[in-house]
Amino acid sequence: MNPLDRKLRILSAIVEKYISTGDPVGSKTICEDFDLAFSPATIRSEMANLVSAGYLIQPHISSGRIPSHRGYRVYINRLMPEFPLAAEEKNLVQGVLGASAIDPESLLECATEVLADMTGFTAIMTTPLNQTSRIREIKLVKISRRGAMLVLVTSNGMVKNKLFRCEFDLNEQILKMFEEILEEEFRGRLLGKLNPESVNIIVSSDEKLSSLLLPIVDTLLKAAKEASEVKIKVYGQKNLLLFPNITAEAVIDVFNFLEDSDKLLKLLKGNGCGINFLVGEENAYKQLKNLSVASTRYNIAGKFGILGIIGPTRMNYSLISTYLKYVASLVEMLLERILKGE
Numbered sequence: 001m002n003p004l005d006r007k008l009r010i011l012s013a014i015v016e017k018y019i020s021t022g023d024p025v026g027s028k029t030i031c032e033d034f035d036l037a038f039s040p041a042t043i044r045s046e047m048a049n050l051v052s053a054g055y056l057i058q059p060h061i062s063s064g065r066i067p068s069h070r071g072y073r074v075y076i077n078r079l080m081p082e083f084p085l086a087a088e089e090k091n092l093v094q095g096v097l098g099a100s101a102i103d104p105e106s107l108l109e110c111a112t113e114v115l116a117d118m119t120g121f122t123a124i125m126t127t128p129l130n131q132t133s134r135i136r137e138i139k140l141v142k143i144s145r146r147g148a149m150l151v152l153v154t155s156n157g158m159v160k161n162k163l164f165r166c167e168f169d170l171n172e173q174i175l176k177m178f179e180e181i182l183e184e185e186f187r188g189r190l191l192g193k194l195n196p197e198s199v200n201i202i203v204s205s206d207e208k209l210s211s212l213l214l215p216i217v218d219t220l221l222k223a224a225k226e227a228s229e230v231k232i233k234v235y236g237q238k239n240l241l242l243f244p245n246i247t248a249e250a251v252i253d254v255f256n257f258l259e260d261s262d263k264l265l266k267l268l269k270g271n272g273c274g275i276n277f278l279v280g281e282e283n284a285y286k287q288l289k290n291l292s293v294a295s296t297r298y299n300i301a302g303k304f305g306i307l308g309i310i311g312p313t314r315m316n317y318s319l320i321s322t323y324l325k326y327v328a329s330l331v332e333m334l335l336e337r338i339l340k341g342e
Contacts, residue, residue, distance in 0.1 A: 006038065006042070006046060007046050007049065007050060008074070008078065008079060009036055010030065010036065010038070010043060010046045010047065010050070011050055011055055011056070011067075011071060011074060011075065011079065012075060012079040013025075013030050013033075013034040013036065014030065014047070014050075014056065014065055014066075014067060014071075015067045015071060015072065015075045015079070017029060017030070017033065017034075018066050018067055018314060019314055019315070019316055019317075022244055022314060023064070024058075024059055024063045024064030024065055024066050025064045025065055025066070026063075026064035026065075027040050027043040027044045027047060027064075028040070029064065030043050030047075031043060047065055050065070050071070051065060054068055054070050054071075055067070055068055055070055055071035055074060056068060056071055069279050069280035069281045069282065069313065072279045072280070072292075072313060072317070073277075073279055073282070075317070076277050076279070076317050080317055080318050080321070081318055082318065082322070083316075083318040083319045083321070083322040084322070085322055085323075085326055090326065093114060093118070093326065093327065093330065094330060096110065096114055097110055097111060097114065097327075097330050097331070097334060098334065101334040101337065101338060102338075103157070103158075103159045103338065104127075104156070104157040104158050104159070104300065104335055104338060105127070105158060105159070105231075107331060107334055107335065107338070108125050108127065108233070108305070108331065109125065109233055109235075111125065111307060111327050111330070111331050112124065112125035112233050112234075112235045112307065113235045113236075114327060115235075115236075115307060115309060115323060115324070115327055116235040116236025116239065117236075118323050118327075119236075119309055119311065119315075119319075119320060119323060120236075120239055120242065120311075121236060121239055121243075121309050121310060121311035121312075121315065121320075122234065122235070122236040122237055122239055122240060122254075122258070122309070122310040122311070123234070123235045123236050123307070123308065123309055123310075124232065124233070124234050124235075124258075124264065124268065124295075124306075124307070124308040124309070124310065125232070125233045125305065125306070125307055125308075126230055126231065126232050126265065126268060126305045126306045127158065127230055127231040127232075127305050128156050128158075128230070128300060128303040128304060128305045132190065132192070132303070133154045133155050133156045133158070133190075133191050133192075133227065133228065133301075133303070134154065134155040134188050134189060134190055134191065135152065135153075135154065135155075135186050135187055135188060135189050135191065135194075135224065136153045136154055136155045136187070137151075137152075137153040137183070137187070138150065138151070138152055138153075138179060138182045138183050138186060138187070138220065139151040139153075139179060140175040140176075140178055140179045140182075140216070141175075142170055142171070142172065142175055143163070145169055145170065146165055146166050146167070146168065146169060146170060147163060147164070147165045147166075147170075148163070148164060148166070148170055148175060148216075149161055149162065149163050149164075150162050150163075150164060150216065150219045150220060150223060152220065152223040152224060152227060154191060154227050155301055156300050156301045156303050156339075157300060157301065157335060157338050157339045158227050160223040160224075160226055160227045161223075162219045162222060162223045163219075164215045164216055164218075164219040165215065166212070166215055166216075167215075168212070178212075178213060178216055181209075181213065182213075182216070182217075182220065186220065191224045191225075191227055191228035192228045194220075194221060194224040194225075194228075195221070196221065230265060232261050232264050232265060234258050234264075237255060237258060240254055240255070243291075243311065243312045244312055244314060245290075245312070246290070246291075246312070250287075250290065253286075253287040254287050254288070254291070254310070256287070257285060257287040257288070258310075263285060267283075267284070267285065267288075267293065268295055268306045268308055269306075273297065274296065275294060275295075275296050275321045275324055275325060276294070276295050276296065277292060277293070277294050277317060278292065278293040279292045279313060280292060280313045288310070290312075290313065291310055291311065291312060291313065292310075292311055292312065292313045292315055292317075293308060293309070293310050294308060294309045294311070294315075294317070294320045294321065294324060295307065295308035295309070295324070296308075296324045296325065296328050297328070298328045298331045298332050298335070299332055300332070300335045300336075300339070301339060307324060307327060307328055307331070308324075309323075309324065
């Protein structure tokens with residue numbers, strides 16, 4: 001075996017043992033717990049080399065070693081094994097998500113909660129990251145003599161409900177007429193470009209009708225604006241309190257960071273395809289310098305959103321990768337069913 005392979009096998013063993021126990025790993029532990037066929041002297045020598053190269057840290061002179069952020073990165077990129085999920089766990093997750101697949105937002109919120117529960121860490125979800133969604137359907141539902149609800153369905157399956165009130169009595173016939181007008185004028189329009197100017201065609205064509213439609217069109221514009229904005233949901237914040245080696249001050253800093261939607265979105269938008277990890281100091285924000293972020297994309301109607309996890313650097317990266325892949329694949333399948341109306 002060449003020296004590089006030997007170093008990598010020893011590094012892998014140390015990372016996995018440290019993830020499992022949280023204790024610095026010594027050469028004796030490596031000899032006893034891993035069948036590496038190396039002598040104790042060889043292991044000690046290679047561990048010293050890995051410390052010198054910055055892949056391991058020795059907290060104290062007489063202690064074992066722990067992975068550095070650089071060591072974790074090598075492990076993730078080159079050494080991390082596949083972690084298969086048991087059939088029982090898959091079935092449980094599928095059942096929970098399937099029961100919440102009423103609409104996209106409910107499904108995504110449930111998926112984020114599931115990830116927080118499965119991992120014991122903090123989970124994050126974003127709705128699709130673009131403004132190219134279009135109006136797919138508009139429905140008006142009467143709820144009182146002069147009040148009704150506007151239901152806006154977008155091309156990526158998002159649903160927005162908003163109440164409005166008119167200064168005249170409503171009936172099914174009037175609502176049906178208004179609904180047809182709105183559908184004809186706005187179906188297929190880009191959400192991000194819908195604004196008061198875009199309703200001028202109605203205003204100029206029939207002044208009396210436009211005055212009747214004004215509260216409904218105003219409600220439509222508000223619903224479209226909300227539907228075009230990226231939403232971020234965070235679950236499992238309380239799990240931060242259970243992270244190993246995290247101070248109360250650090251928890252407060254992370255809590256404040258999680259409330260900053262702009263920073264969260266910027267953090268996640270750099271996510272490429274597959275599972276992405278930012279380990280400790282790789283994070284651009286100081287609040288996350290001692291934590292790791294794992295994230296992946298889910299796709300819906302040609303657009304994508306992100307599911308992510310924030311946890312300690314001593315997380316089981318292989319397990320987290322498997323959880324994210326499986327949940328994202330289920331979300332995509334269930335979103336497709338929702339869009340098809342199944």
